[in-house]
Amino acid sequence: MKKIFFAAFALFAFACNKIDNYPAPSDTITGKTLDEVTGETVQTEIGGGGTRVELLETSYSANPVPIYFQSMQDGSFNNTKVFGATYNVQVQGPFVPLIQMDNSGNVISDSSQNIVLKGTADLTFKVQPYLRVQIVGQPVINPDTTVTVQVTVTRGTNNPGYQQDVTDINLYVSNTQYDGNNNYDPRYSARSSYSGSTGTALLGQTLTLTTVGGALPAQDVYFRVGARINAGLNEYNYSVPVSITYP
Amino acid sequence: MKKFIIAFCALAFFAACRKLDIPPQNIIQDQDIFGSSAGIQAYMARLYSELPIEDFRYSPARGLNFFWIISPTPATTGEAISRDQTSSMQENFGGWSWDIWGGSYTVIRDCDYFIQTLPTYASTFSQAQVSQWLGEAYFVRGMTYFGLVKRFGGVPIVNKVLNYVPGESADSLEIPRSSEEACWNQVDSDFTYAMTNLPAVNGDYADGSRANKYVAAAFESRAMLYAGSAAEYNTITLFDNNHNQLCGMPSNLAAGYFQKAYSAAQSLDGVYSLYLTAWSATDPNAQYQNFVNLFSDASSKESIFVREYQYPNSVHGYDAYNVPRQLIGPNGYSAEVNPTLDFVEMFDGIPENADGTIQNLDATGHYKLFDNTMDLFATAEPRLRATVILPGDAFKGQNIEIRRAIYTGSSAGGISPLLPAGSRAQYPTSQLVVSSTAAQTPYTLPDGTLMNPAGLSGIFTGDQTCAISGFSVRKWLNPNLPTAQVLENNETQTWIEMRYAEVLLNRAEAAMELANLGAGGSLADAMADVNQIRSRAGAVPWTVAGPSPIDTIRKERRKELAFENKTYWDLKRWRIFAQEQNGREYRILMPFYSSTAGKYFFDARTDERNDVYTYDPRWYYEQLPGGAISKSTNVIQNPGY
Numbered sequence: 093m094k095k096i097f098f099a100a101f102a103l104f105a106f107a108c109n110k111i112d113n114y115p116a117p118s119d120t121i122t123g124k125t126l127d128e129v130t131g132e133t134v135q136t137e138i139g140g141g142g143t144r145v146e147l148l149e150t151s152y153s154a155n156p157v158p159i160y161f162q163s164m165q166d167g168s169f170n171n172t173k174v175f176g177a178t179y180n181v182q183v184q185g186p187f188v189p190l191i192q193m194d195n196s197g198n199v200i201s202d203s204s205q206n207i208v209l210k211g212t213a214d215l216t217f218k219v220q221p222y223l224r225v226q227i228v229g230q231p232v233i234n235p236d237t238t239v240t241v242q243v244t245v246t247r248g249t250n251n252p253g254y255q256q257d258v259t260d261i262n263l264y265v266s267n268t269q270y271d272g273n274n275n276y277d278p279r280y281s282a283r284s285s286y287s288g289s290t291g292t293a294l295l296g297q298t299l300t301l302t303t304v305g306g307a308l309p310a311q312d313v314y315f316r317v318g319a320r321i322n323a324g325l326n327e328y329n330y331s332v333p334v335s336i337t338y339p
Numbered sequence: 340m341k342k343f344i345i346a347f348c349a350l351a352f353f354a355a356c357r358k359l360d361i362p363p364q365n366i367i368q369d370q371d372i373f374g375s376s377a378g379i380q381a382y383m384a385r386l387y388s389e390l391p392i393e394d395f396r397y398s399p400a401r402g403l404n405f406f407w408i409i410s411p412t413p414a415t416t417g418e419a420i421s422r423d424q425t426s427s428m429q430e431n432f433g434g435w436s437w438d439i440w441g442g443s444y445t446v447i448r449d450c451d452y453f454i455q456t457l458p459t460y461a462s463t464f465s466q467a468q469v470s471q472w473l474g475e476a477y478f479v480r481g482m483t484y485f486g487l488v489k490r491f492g493g494v495p496i497v498n499k500v501l502n503y504v505p506g507e508s509a510d511s512l513e514i515p516r517s518s519e520e521a522c523w524n525q526v527d528s529d530f531t532y533a534m535t536n537l538p539a540v541n542g543d544y545a546d547g548s549r550a551n552k553y554v555a556a557a558f559e560s561r562a563m564l565y566a567g568s569a570a571e572y573n574t575i576t577l578f579d580n581n582h583n584q585l586c587g588m589p590s591n592l593a594a595g596y597f598q599k600a601y602s603a604a605q606s607l608d609g610v611y612s613l614y615l616t617a618w619s620a621t622d623p624n625a626q627y628q629n630f631v632n633l634f635s636d637a638s639s640k641e642s643i644f645v646r647e648y649q650y651p652n653s654v655h656g657y658d659a660y661n662v663p664r665q666l667i668g669p670n671g672y673s674a675e676v677n678p679t680l681d682f683v684e685m686f687d688g689i690p691e692n693a694d695g696t697i698q699n700l701d702a703t704g705h706y707k708l709f710d711n712t713m714d715l716f717a718t719a720e721p722r723l724r725a726t727v728i729l730p731g732d733a734f735k736g737q738n739i740e741i742r743r744a745i746y747t748g749s750s751a752g753g754i755s756p757l758l759p760a761g762s763r764a765q766y767p768t769s770q771l772v773v774s775s776t777a778a779q780t781p782y783t784l785p786d787g788t789l790m791n792p793a794g795l796s797g798i799f800t801g802d803q804t805c806a807i808s809g810f811s812v813r814k815w816l817n818p819n820l821p822t823a824q825v826l827e828n829n830e831t832q833t834w835i836e837m838r839y840a841e842v843l844l845n846r847a848e849a850a851m852e853l854a855n856l857g858a859g860g861s862l863a864d865a866m867a868d869v870n871q872i873r874s875r876a877g878a879v880p881w882t883v884a885g886p887s888p889i890d891t892i893r894k895e896r897r898k899e900l901a902f903e904n905k906t907y908w909d910l911k912r913w914r915i916f917a918q919e920q921n922g923r924e925y926r927i928l929m930p931f932y933s934s935t936a937g938k939y940f941f942d943a944r945t946d947e948r949n950d951v952y953t954y955d956p957r958w959y960y961e962q963l964p965g966g967a968i969s970k971s972t973n974v975i976q977n978p979g980y
Contacts, residue, residue, distance in 0.1 A: 140955070157968060157976075196578075197584060273953065278763065278924060278949055278951050279763045279764070283921075283922050305763060324575070325979045326917060
């Protein structure tokens with residue numbers, strides 16, 4: 093009887109000691125999404141509403157289930173836990189898609205990249221953002237402790253498929269730098285929606301946006317301007333977040 | 340001995356072989372179901388109970404056929420705010436065991452099986468019975484595909500029973516998604532079959548709980564309207580490797596779909612009619628009462644297709660979740676759906692400013708004062724009162740008392756707004772006497788009488804089980820249900836999934852869309868349809884076309900079908916959800932009592948909780964459940980997920 097018990101325990105012991113038969117993913121994909129004209133990274137928001145990287149493991153299937161990971165808000169990305177394999181890589185976000193299709197689903201241009209990942213791959217994607225949003229100068233604190241920001245919004249692409257009207261230009265206020273349409277303080281953020289071509293008429297001008305809701309609280313805050321056109325998944329293009337120190 | 344052996348062999352082998360080859364006794368056989376009309380009825384009961392309709396037991400958070408409705412659909416569309424719903428949301432597939440994918444394909448398989456098997460047993464029944472039952476199976480299948488395509492775009496079309504043979508490859512069972520266009524056409528063809536084969540009156544149940552040809556036509560009008568809108572307004576596209584467009588359709592298909600919607604709606608002319616039993620052209624109270632009765636009168640000629648409930652097998656708890664706080668039932672809840680001021684302002688007969696917002700201030704910028712909270716709504720459209728409980732209105736023999744606080748400041752020279760216009764700040768704490776819960780300490784008014792700081796139905800500052808918007812929902816509430824019976828899982832009030840008012844609105848919208856596309860249809864037709872609705876509602880008739888007639892039709896639809904779980908799908912198919920909820924904070928109307936003036940005033944402001952609604956445009960096409968893709972990698976995900 094005792095023997096049987098020992099045998100049973102031995103079985104459990106072995107089960108516990110079994111290790112995975114495949115090493116954990118340890119390769120790295122890192123890189124940036126760059127505006128092909130300015131050479132700066134394309135700002136985005138964190139979370140599901142911003143730029144993401146798509147990996148297609150093409151070596152085993154022509155129609156693989158995609159793997160995604162999210163870009164950082166400054167437009168760079170870094171994933172250190174990727175299996176070494178053969179990938180087709182592209183980025184998706186508030187810019188002209190890297191894979192262009194016509195109305196019947198035929199690929200007419202494809203700037204995705206094919207890599208065999210071994211160690212680290214550093215990838216740079218040059219894209220045309222829908223809009224370029226640039227804050228002019230520094231935010232100004234007004235006498236009533238509201239804050240005024242000057243900004244220019246211009247088109248980032250001449251592609252005729254992405255010349256839709258500007259629908260929103262928003263000044264976001266947040267107490268962290270992770271400031272965007274998914275994370276802002278609604279009490280102070282100044283948001284404007286436009287219908288028809290009224291928003292488009294503001295392109296190229298220096299716009300003056302001022303926080304709403306009265307005096308800002310006495311703490312350091314971040315300002316960021318986001319703008320979008322009605323294209324694709326309606327994602328926002330953003331300026332670099334700027335902060336001011338409360339006087 | 341030999342004889343014995345032979346006999347034994349005969350017994351053991353021949354007899355045994357026959358004996359073993361019998362159908363398993365524990366599995367119901369086709370003959371049991373398809374051999375009698377009682378069996379067919381049992382099959383139908385299951386098909387109908389699984390119909391994907393958004394009824395009393397639906398919410399985007401918890402799905403279909405789920406009892407617990409505390410994140411109600413209207414609180415996701417801006418019709419209302421609710422303490423348990425604080426933002427926009429997509430449907431929560433997979434949460435709360437909602438299996439939209441597996442559930443829908445189970446129903447489709449059940450329909451396919453029925454359609455394949457019934458003809459074998461056709462000789463048992465009359466031709467009319469067979470034709471009707473097949474029509475019903477096609478109707479249910481069409482409804483199920485409709486439920487899928489309005490959520491996901493193109494889905495796999497499976498019109499025959501698939502059988503897995505153990506040991507063989509399952510590749511042929513992994514059906515890829517068809518194009519969105521093919522799926523809408525599948526819905527069209529299933530409904531068209533049903534319209535052709537169903538009788539004018541269902542031979543088994545004529546009370547609207549089972550389909551007839553007009554029921555199928557009514558849903559055809561809804562489905563084709565959705566399809567036309569998707570073709571016209573969608574901007575999201577997805578192709579598979581074989582150039583099938585899984586999301587989105589060529590916009591030139593819109594006119595064809597709108598035409599089908601129009602024709603289907605037209606075919607109900609003279610068969611169903613708007614409910615006018617208690618209505619009077621001159622009496623707003625009769626118009627109000629008529630609109631209330633519409634939702635409970637079983638003899639209504641407006642009800643086209645209904646879902647019935649039966650205690651204790653199939654029940655819901657609408658009243659328990661939604662009665663005003665002062666009528667709270669024994670197991671709690673109440674006041675889950677609190678209509679927003681944005682919604683209330685859509686109706687006629689409320690004093691309004693030039694921009695359409697409610698006029699609660701006088702010309703000098705001070706609050707208007709009222710003896711009674713209902714005075715502000717004295718001339719409101721009767722349909723509004725039948726849809727929303729306004730502060731101070733009567734329900735179940737009580738005045739529904741809604742008050743935010745008692746204002747103790749001076750009223751000499753008028754009361755200035757408590758907060759600057761547009762402010763999202765909290766109300767000042769000085770000069771306001773509030774109550775944090777329903778257990779109130781009465782305040783002594785200057786004349787010595789006592790008054791609770793808040794109304795019996797709210798608003799309480801620390802307990803959101805009350806009218807947090809200043810309003811409470813009225814539609815569907817049963818005025819005859821004793822408070823002791825206002826319980827979860829206890830109610831059997833019938834859900835009206837399709838009523839003639841919607842058919843008229845489908846027709847009006849299709850006519851206007853066709854007119855806008857230059858493909859037939861007319862504004863006059865649309866106006867006549869809308870005016871039938873408006874006349875019954877006691878609203879102002881539509882006489883001047885205005886700059887955007889389609890918006891007038893849409894607004895009418897949102898008013899008429901509010902709190903019927905339809906607006907959610909309308910905002911989606913018009914592709915305006917993201918504009919409606921673009922960082923939106925919904926507005927509320929707070930009644931206050933001025934102790935020094937002895938009168939009421941109203942403050943209009945944004946939701947005190949500062950909840951922000953932002954609809955993500957990706958949600959126009961829902962995320963396929965992960966299980967659907969891991970089961971069949973031929974199924975590909977929608978964009979952005």
